[in-house]
Amino acid sequence: TDQNEEDGGQQLHQQFFRSVLDLKAPGIYLKPSKNRSLKSLTFTSKVFKAQLELPPLLVEDSMAPKFMNLIAYEMCPDNTETKYEATSYIISFLVSLIDYPNDVKELRSAQVLHNFLGCDKDVAKVFNQIGKYLVPNTEVYEKVIDQIERHYKNKYLTWMAQVVNDHFSSPWxxxxxxxxxxxxxxxxxxxxxxxxxxxxxxxxxxxxxxxxxxxxxxxxxxxxxxxxxxxxx
Missing domain, CATH: 1.20.5 (Single alpha-helices involved in coiled-coils or other helix-helix interfaces)
Incomplete structure (x- = not known):
């Protein structure tokens, strides 16, 4: 039963979101938002590429316990006014974005993640463990997710992004x-x-x-x- 629940959660992740490397293929690039609030997620689609702004996050030893406590507070039955902002951002976005260490590398390069924990593999492992038994609430960022999916499934934008990446990645x-x-x-x-x-x-x-x-x-x-x-x- 636990295995079925875990598989169901992983399928739910895959249904509505992609990893960083998956998003990069159709020209979706990451950028840190100026506001550190977990609600400050924006998606802007341009001609040859798109930009996803995410709140920057510091990754260090105490991060996992802090977020787990915050998630537990949001999911507490007594907390009737919660909007699941931390749960949705961590699970709906970060955990779904990170499949492999290379995804962490891209997030670091975009200055969305600041790694003080160790190697990229360790960071990927932490996020995968955080989201292992949690079911995301996609309603909080439903608009952004829909925008990403529309851009991702647009074959013309995907083709143009591949041409730019393959032939015009260098200014020279x-x-x-x-x-x-x-x-x-x-x-x-x-x-x-x-x-x-x-x-x-x-x-x-x-x-x-x-x-x-x-x-x-x-x-x-x-x-x-x-x-x-x-x-x-």
């Missing part, structure tokens, strides 16, 4: 692309002006005819022939 790559595009454009303009500046066939014929007539006049003048003579016709 973008500079090289723009330089090549400008060179190609200048070559096209130069080719167009070259073709446009060439004389038409009629103009060539007139020039050749006038040159031929002038040559005949010069020869006739040298031979003393009257320009009105039938020799010039």
């Amino acid at each position: 790559t973008l500079v090289a692309f723009l330089a090549g595009f400008m060179a190609l454009g200048m070559t096209g303009v130069q080719t167009w002006f070259t073709i446009d500046s060439q004389p038409c066939p009629c103009e060539n014929f007139c020039q050749n005819f006038n040159a031929s007539s002038q040559n005949k006049l010069d020869v006739g003048h040298q031979l003393g022939i009257d320009p009105g003579s039938t020799l010039f016709t």
Whole structure:
């Protein structure tokens, strides 16, 4: 029975959320929110990428007991006015975001997690243990979750994010692309002006005819022939 409950909880996590690496694939990047409140979660979708702002969190030895006590307080039957903010943020977001040490690494790089506990593997283990037997309440952050899912399932946005990641992840790559595009454009303009500046066939014929007539006049003048003579016709 316990195993079934645990499996059910894990399936529930997978149904509504993704790990950090899963979110990175369609161009969803993390950023620490300016407000440290657990309610300060925002999601902004842009053209080629999206931004998920999360409240920064300090990870140290006493973190797990503190959060477990806070979660226990929120879930206490006597606490009828709770909104499950700590439970929802820790379980709905952080535990779901962290599957592997590389997920912790991405969170550290984004300055969402500040690790004073040890290696990334230890942090991943702590969060997985915290959420092992807890069922998340997704209603608190339902709007943000829906926005993430819509962006994640948009194939066009996913494709554009992969193109940007694969080919324009470095600023120098973008500079090289723009330089090549400008060179190609200048070559096209130069080719167009070259073709446009060439004389038409009629103009060539007139020039050749006038040159031929002038040559005949010069020869006739040298031979003393009257320009009105039938020799010039």
